[in-house]
Amino acid sequence: MPKNSKVTQREHSSEHVTESVADLLAHQEPVDYKRSVLNVTGETWDKQKEGDEDLDAENRPAWNSKLQYILAQIGYSVGLGNVWRFPYLCQKNGGGAYLVPYLVLLIIIGLPLFFLELAVGQRIRRGSIGVWNYICPRLGGIGYASCLVCFFVGLYYNVIIGWSIFYFFKSFQYPLPWSECPIVKNGSVAVVETECERSSATTYFWYRETLDISNSISESGGLNWKMTVCLLVAWSLVGLAMIKGIQSSGKVMYFSSLFPYLVLVCFLVRGLLLRGAVDGIMHMFTPKLDKMLDPQVWREAATQVFFALGLGFGGVIAFSSYNKQDNNCHFDATLVSFINFFTSVLATLVVFAVLGFKANIMNEKCVVENAEKILGYLNTNVLSHDLIPPHVNFSHLTAKDYNEMYKVIMTVKEGHFKELGLDACLLEDELNKSVQGTGLAFIAFTEAMTHFPASPFWSVMFFLMLINLGLGSMIGTMSGITTPIIDTFKVRKEVFTVGCCIFAFVVGLIFVQRSGNYFVTMFDDYSATLPLTVVVILENIAVAWIYGTKKFMQELTEMLGFRPYQFYYYTWKYVSPICMAVLMTASIIQLGVSPPGYSAWIKEEAAEKFLFYPTWAMAILISLIILASLPLPLVFILRQFHLVSDGSNALSVTYKKGRMMKDISNLEDNDETRFILSKVPSETPSPMPTHRSYLGPGSNSPMEMSSAPNGRYGSGYLLASTPESEL
Numbered sequence: 221m222p223k224n225s226k227v228t229q230r231e232h233s234s235e236h237v238t239e240s241v242a243d244l245l246a247h248q249e250p251v252d253y254k255r256s257v258l259n260v261t262g263e264t265w266d267k268q269k270e271g272d273e274d275l276d277a278e279n280r281p282a283w284n285s286k287l288q289y290i291l292a293q294i295g296y297s298v299g300l301g302n303v304w305r306f307p308y309l310c311q312k313n314g315g316g317a318y319l320v321p322y323l324v325l326l327i328i329i330g331l332p333l334f335f336l337e338l339a340v341g342q343r344i345r346r347g348s349i350g351v352w353n354y355i356c357p358r359l360g361g362i363g364y365a366s367c368l369v370c371f372f373v374g375l376y377y378n379v380i381i382g383w384s385i386f387y388f389f390k391s392f393q394y395p396l397p398w399s400e401c402p403i404v405k406n407g408s409v410a411v412v413e414t415e416c417e418r419s420s421a422t423t424y425f426w427y428r429e430t431l432d433i434s435n436s437i438s439e440s441g442g443l444n445w446k447m448t449v450c451l452l453v454a455w456s457l458v459g460l461a462m463i464k465g466i467q468s469s470g471k472v473m474y475f476s477s478l479f480p481y482l483v484l485v486c487f488l489v490r491g492l493l494l495r496g497a498v499d500g501i502m503h504m505f506t507p508k509l510d511k512m513l514d515p516q517v518w519r520e521a522a523t524q525v526f527f528a529l530g531l532g533f534g535g536v537i538a539f540s541s542y543n544k545q546d547n548n549c550h551f552d553a554t555l556v557s558f559i560n561f562f563t564s565v566l567a568t569l570v571v572f573a574v575l576g577f578k579a580n581i582m583n584e585k586c587v588v589e590n591a592e593k594i595l596g597y598l599n600t601n602v603l604s605h606d607l608i609p610p611h612v613n614f615s616h617l618t619a620k621d622y623n624e625m626y627k628v629i630m631t632v633k634e635g636h637f638k639e640l641g642l643d644a645c646l647l648e649d650e651l652n653k654s655v656q657g658t659g660l661a662f663i664a665f666t667e668a669m670t671h672f673p674a675s676p677f678w679s680v681m682f683f684l685m686l687i688n689l690g691l692g693s694m695i696g697t698m699s700g701i702t703t704p705i706i707d708t709f710k711v712r713k714e715v716f717t718v719g720c721c722i723f724a725f726v727v728g729l730i731f732v733q734r735s736g737n738y739f740v741t742m743f744d745d746y747s748a749t750l751p752l753t754v755v756v757i758l759e760n761i762a763v764a765w766i767y768g769t770k771k772f773m774q775e776l777t778e779m780l781g782f783r784p785y786q787f788y789y790y791t792w793k794y795v796s797p798i799c800m801a802v803l804m805t806a807s808i809i810q811l812g813v814s815p816p817g818y819s820a821w822i823k824e825e826a827a828e829k830f831l832f833y834p835t836w837a838m839a840i841l842i843s844l845i846i847l848a849s850l851p852l853p854l855v856f857i858l859r860q861f862h863l864v865s866d867g868s869n870a871l872s873v874t875y876k877k878g879r880m881m882k883d884i885s886n887l888e889d890n891d892e893t894r895f896i897l898s899k900v901p902s903e904t905p906s907p908m909p910t911h912r913s914y915l916g917p918g919s920n921s922p923m924e925m926s927s928a929p930n931g932r933y934g935s936g937y938l939l940a941s942t943p944e945s946e947l
Contacts, residue, residue: 280345281466282542288470292539293556295477296696297530298563300380300689304660306528306564307504307571309520314511315504319565321512321521326561329799330525332791333756335553335784336763337531339776341540342549347704348534351541356762361855363704365755366534368848370700372747373533375724376740377697378458379731381690382450383662384683386430391679398425399670418826422667427821430662434734436820437742437837441734448732452725458694459721462702463714466542469695476688476695483685484566490678491573500576501569503651519806522799523749528560530693532752532759534700541703545779571660578668579650586645587622593642594625602640607632619645658737661686741818742833746841750811751848753804757797758852764792816841 283289310318344351349363390397401416401424416424427433434441461472491497511517530536540549591614597603607628612621622645630637665682672678701720706713731739763772769792777783817832833841858864 280542282544283466283470286547288473289539289543290552290555291473291477292466292470292696293536293552294559295473295692296535296539296699297528297556297560298477298480298689299528299693300661300686301524301528302560302564303567303571303686303689304658306524307568308660309524310568311504311572313514313517313520314508315506317507317509317512318517318521321518322525323561325518325522325525325799326557328791328795329522330529330531331553331557332788332796333531333760334529334536334557335550335788336759336792337536338540338549338553339772339779340763341537342543342545342547343775343779345541345545347541347707348537348700349704349708351537352759352762356766358856358859359758359762359766359852360859361851361853362755362758362762363534364851364855365751365848366532367701367704368851369748369751369755370533370535370697371724372743372844372848374694374697374701375728376731376743376747377690378454378694378724379447379451379728379736379740380658381454381457381687381694382447382732383430383658384686384690385450385453386446387662387666388680388683388687391676391683394676396666396670396675396679397429398422398666399675415823415826420663420667422663422670424826425666426658426662428823431737432734433737433821435822435824436831437735437738437818438834439735443729443733444736447736448729451728451732455721455725455728457691458698459718461691461695462698462717462721465702465713466539469699472695473692476692479688480685481563481566483681484563484570486681487570487678488566488573490672491570491577494573494577494672496576496578496580497573498576499647500572500574500579500651503576503648504568504572515806519803519810522803523807526753526756526803527748528564529557530696532755533697534704535696538699538703539696546781548780550776550780550784571665574665574668576651577671578664579647581668581671582650583619583645583647586643587617587619590626590642590645591617591622593640594629597640603629603633619647738818738820742837742841743844746811746816747844747848750804750807750845753800753807754849754852757800757804760792760797760800764797769793 283292310316340351340355341347344354346354347363348366349360352362353360398421401412401421403410404413405411413424415428419427431447432441432444461469526532540552543549594603594608595614598605598608607625609621609624609628612625626642626644629640629642633640666679669675669678669682698717698720702713702717705711706716730736763769769789772792773784773789815832816838817830819828820831821827822829855864
C-alpha cells in the first residue's frame, strides 16, 4: 500500500481512528470487486459485459431537445380517446357541467400521479421494471404488470390504426365510397343492397365493406385479408418509428404530435361555418347541473383522467428516463396535463360542430319524408285539409312549420295517431343520439363529411389525423415495453423491437378475422382498466408510504432546485390513494353489475343486438385480468420468501490500491449503517441519502455520488434491486 495513503498513515500513528469507511473511500480509487485478487464471491469478470453496463448509464440515450420530449409526452397522452371518448362522456354526463368534475379530478388525481411517474423515471433513469425494483423490490411486479398491460393494449390499439389506414386510402376518390348504398343486380333488375337500405350507407360500409363482420363472436369467419394487410402496415409503421429508440421515435413525434392540432383547428374553422354547427355546440355546453351529484359521473370522469394521461402503462416513466436529472419535470407535468385537457375540449368543439351540422341534415331529411306521408294521407282523405295551418307551404316546409302541423294532427287524431307512423323530427332528439368510439369516427363523422364540399380532402385529413394520434400513443405504449426490457435484460434494441412487432402482429391476427371487432371490444373493456388501477395504487403506495413522502420530496428538492408545493405531499400520501381505491372499488362493482357482453351486428336485421359472451370467451376475459395482475403477487411472494434474491442487503466495499475487497451480505439494518458511517443508528441520517448510489455489480448508480472524485462507484445503501442486480 502506498506510503502516503491514509490507511498507511493510520497504521504508524497512535492517533485514535474516528474517520468512517465512507470517508476513507472518498480518498481511494475504487475498483470492481470482480477484478480483485481477493474476490471471494466466486463471480467471474466479464470485461465485455462490464463495459456494456458501464456505458449504459453514462451513455443512455437522451432527447435532442426539451421540445422533442414535450411533444413525445403530448403525443403519448393525447390519443384517440380525446377525440371519440371525451366528447361522448361530456354529452352523456351533463354537457358543460361534466368539465367541473373532470377538472377537479385532473388536479387532485391526474396531475400528482403524472408528476410522480415523471419524477421517478427521471430520477432513477430506468424503465418501469428497474424503477419499481429500485424503490421497493417486493413490489417489483408493478413493472412487469405494466409491460403486460401495454402489450394487451398495443395488440388491439394498432388494429384501430389499421382501420384508419384502410379509410385513409379509400378517401382518395369522389364521391366517397360510403356516401351511397351499393346497387346490386337481382336478375335483370337493379336494386339497392338490402342491408344498406335498412341501415345507412356509412353503417353498411363500416360493418360489411370494412369489417365484413360476422353475426357473433362464436362465428370466426376466417381472416379479413384487407384488414390483415392494413394491420401489417400499422405494425411496420410502429416498428420503423421505434427501431432506433428515441432517436427515431423522437423525430416522428414532431409530425405525429403537431399534425393533429393543425387538423383539429382546420375542422373547427370549417365546422363553425356549417349550418347547424352552433346548435351542436350550444347543446354540448348547456350544463345539466343535476348530473354533478351523480356518483357515476365522477367515476367516469376519474377513469377518463386516468387513461387520458397514460398512467400506469410505463410509457411516461420510459420517456422521462431519457431526461437529464435537473430537468424541471414539475413544469412538464403541469404543461402536458393541461394541454391534454384543452385538447379534449378542442376536440369536443370540433365533434359537436360537425354533429350539429349532421343533426340538421338528418332533421331536414326526416321532415321531408314525413311531409310526404302527410301529403299521401291528405290525398287519400285519411287526414282532413282543415288540419293543416294555412301558412304551411309543403314545397318549402321548415322544421318549425312541420312541428306545428305535427302537434295539431297528434291532438286531433289522438286515438289513431300511432297508426299514421309520423315522427316528431326534433333537432334535440338527433343531437341526443350519443355515439362514441368507432361509432363516432367511422360512422357518424364519416357520414357528416359526405355532406362537406370537397369531402375527399376532409376525409383524408381526418383519417390521417387519427393515424397520427394512434401512432403517437402506440410509440408511448411500446416504449412501456421496450425500455424496461432492454434496461433489465440488456437485449439488442433493434432485434427486440422488430421481434416484438412481428410477435404482436401474429397474435393480433385474432382481431382481423371477421369476428375480430368483438375481440377488440373485449380487450378494450377488460384487459386494462382493473389491472392498471391496481398498478397505479401500488405505485402511489410504494413512493408515498414505503419509500417515504418526506424523503421523496427532499430528493425532488435537490433534483429540481426548489421544493414542490406541499399540495403534492398530501395528495400523494392521502388523497390520491383514497381516490384510486374508491375508483378501483367502483370499477369492480361496475364489472359485477354490468353483464359481460358486446354489441353484435346482425346482418339479417341490419341492426345491432346485445349478446352475452359465451363460456369460452368469458374464460379469455377472466384470463386477461388475471394474467395482467399476476406479476404483482408473484414477484412479492418470490422476494418475500427469498426464493429470488433482490440484492437489497448486499454491500460491496472495494480498495484498488491495496488489492483487498470486503463483501458484507445480509447485514441487519443497524449493523449495515454502523459499518458505513461509523455512527450509532440514532445519529445516522436517512438510510436513503440524497446522493444514494447504486452498488449492483458492474453498474453505475442512477443517483451518482458527488463525493468520489475519480471513481465510477460511490458507497451507500442498496435498498432495492435494480435491473442489473437481477441478472
